[in-house]
Amino acid sequence: MAYFEEVKKNFGFGAMRLPLKGPSVDRAKVCEMADEFLAGGFNYFDTAHGYLLGKSETALRDCVVKRHPRDAFVLANKLTEIYFHSEKDIRPFFEKQLKWCGVEYFDFYLMHAQNARNYPKYRRCNAYETALKLKAEGKIGHVGFSFHDKPEVLDAILTENPETEFVQLQFNYADFDSYKVQSRKCYEVCRKHGKPVIVMEPVKGGRLVRLPDEADGILRALGGGSNASYAIRFAAGFEGVFMVLSGMSSVEQMRDNLSYMREFKPLSQKEQAALLKVRAILSEADFIPCTACRYCVEGCPKQIAIPDYFACMNERTLYKADGSDAYRALAEKGGRASDCLACGKCESACPQHLEIRRLLREVAAQFER
Numbered sequence: 001m002a003y004f005e006e007v008k009k010n011f012g013f014g015a016m017r018l019p020l021k022g023p024s025v026d027r028a029k030v031c032e033m034a035d036e037f038l039a040g041g042f043n044y045f046d047t048a049h050g051y052l053l054g055k056s057e058t059a060l061r062d063c064v065v066k067r068h069p070r071d072a073f074v075l076a077n078k079l080t081e082i083y084f085h086s087e088k089d090i091r092p093f094f095e096k097q098l099k100w101c102g103v104e105y106f107d108f109y110l111m112h113a114q115n116a117r118n119y120p121k122y123r124r125c126n127a128y129e130t131a132l133k134l135k136a137e138g139k140i141g142h143v144g145f146s147f148h149d150k151p152e153v154l155d156a157i158l159t160e161n162p163e164t165e166f167v168q169l170q171f172n173y174a175d176f177d178s179y180k181v182q183s184r185k186c187y188e189v190c191r192k193h194g195k196p197v198i199v200m201e202p203v204k205g206g207r208l209v210r211l212p213d214e215a216d217g218i219l220r221a222l223g224g225g226s227n228a229s230y231a232i233r234f235a236a237g238f239e240g241v242f243m244v245l246s247g248m249s250s251v252e253q254m255r256d257n258l259s260y261m262r263e264f265k266p267l268s269q270k271e272q273a274a275l276l277k278v279r280a281i282l283s284e285a286d287f288i289p290c291t292a293c294r295y296c297v298e299g300c301p302k303q304i305a306i307p308d309y310f311a312c313m314n315e316r317t318l319y320k321a322d323g324s325d326a327y328r329a330l331a332e333k334g335g336r337a338s339d340c341l342a343c344g345k346c347e348s349a350c351p352q353h354l355e356i357r358r359l360l361r362e363v364a365a366q367f368e369r
Contacts, residue, residue: 003166003196003242004142006074006107010236010243011261012044013037013254014200015056016293017247025052025059033254034064038072040258046245048078048112049097050298061102075101076108078146079127081118082299087125094134105138110168111145113295113351116153128161142166146200148351151185158193168198170351171241173234173275174208174282174289175201180353191240199244202235203228205291212285212318215278222274228253229260230267234275237266287314288359289352296346296356302335306346306356309337309363316366327367338364 013034019026034045045064047056057077064073077097084090098104109131111122122128131143145161146168147154158164167190175181190197203209208231211219219227228246236244244261248254267275292307300306308330312323337360346356 004108006043006141007243008041008043009261010241010264011042011232011257012046012076012198012243012245013042014245014247015045015047015060016051017249018052018056018059019249020052025055027059027063029251030059030063031067033248033251034060034067036251036254036258038068040262042258042261043072044074044076044243044245046076046108047101048080049083049093049100050080050112050295053298054100057097057100061100065102070103074107075103076110077101077106078110078112079122079131080112081121084125084127087127087130090125090127090130091134094130094139098139105140107141108166109134109140109143114145114147114153114157115149117348119153119157123160128164132163144168144195144198146198147186148181148353151182151189154186154189155192158189158195162193164195166196166198166242168200168245170201170291171197171199171235171238172202172204172208172231173279174204176279180289187238187240195240196242197238197240199235199241201291202244202246203231204289205247205293207287207289207291211278212281215281218274218277218281222271224271225260226256228256230271230275232257233260233264233267233271236261236264285318287318288354290314290354291352293351295349295351299345299349300335301341301343301345302339304335304337304339304360305330305333306360309367310359313359313363313366324367327363336364336368337361338368340364 019029045060047060049057083093111127134140135143142165144164144166169186170181171183175183177184209227211227219230232244246257288310290307290310294307296306312327315321315323340360342357
């Protein structure tokens with residue numbers, strides 16, 4: 001299914017979790033991954049200035065833009081709220097993004113992570129109108145937005161902005177009927193408004209790859225693909241979904257994803273039934289549903305490695321691993337969980353709407369005794 005003629009297939013390369021070499025992006029690996037991605041017949045790359053603190057954009061410039069013809073790839077970027085404070089800030093920031101990415105236009109441009117809290121700022125600063133002007137100037141191909149909130153908020157945004165062309169949603173089998181994420185209901189709002197959907201977090205930040213033993217056994221019994229394959233194919237099989245993004249961080253992940261998305265086949269009834277069982281197990285599991293997007297870390301005054309600490313906690317609760325050594329190693333590099341000032345910046349930035357301050361207290365109680 002293709003709503004936009006420049007997009008070749010329904011699978012995209014998300015550049016939030018590129019492979020690292022120390023503090024820098026491993027460009028050699030990204031070049032290898034990008035080349036295989038394009039050779040496989042795919043062409044959609046997705047980035048944002050906040051991804052890897054700006055390193056994602058320049059990595060795509062060096063590994064994709066400088067090495068391949070402009071018509072060989074499609075590039076999506078985003079306007080994030082922390083990078084503008086008034087309407088006059090938007091166009092200069094956009095021009096910087098073009099420079100950072102090394103292009104003259106973006107094929108897709110998104111108002112980033114819309115929700116009830118930040119949407120009024122986008123409206124007050126005429127962000128949507130500015131993006132549409134840039135589209136009229138030929139600097140943007142398609143205007144849309146990514147979304148993290150309740151379906152009624154999504155409905156209001158689409159009603160007020162009927163000219164937007166697509167919506168990017170967190171959509172996976174674990175969050176399908178989640179009270180906080182409400183993937184299914186948000187998807188239904190998009191269908192009501194006739195808006196194509198781009199899926200983000202189809203494997204929930206890797207959470208649907210490494211599953212608890214019981215859930216993992218159910219998928220292994222199918223005798224088919226990887227855990228990631230079932231999650232991505234679940235999302236890609238819905239009517240109106242024209243793109244599924246995967247934040248790949250290794251060549252192996254890339255090759256696995258390409259192996260089943262080159263000739264995409266929707267889930268069978270047997271596979272769908274297996275995912276229902278896995279979803280039930282996950283709904284009862286005591287784990288922190290963090291996707292490691294790291295938005296919470298960017299504004300933390302104590303530079304607490306929040307997603308990493310949550311990973312330590314999940315290792316202990318889900319897999320019965322101790323996690324203490326990993327916690328101590330992280331605490332030596334930055335703030336401890338108990339250093340949290342309870343300022344709340346992390347919670348306002350969290351797309352998963354986690355009660356981070358409370359969870360950090362629980363982490364501290366577990367690992368700082």
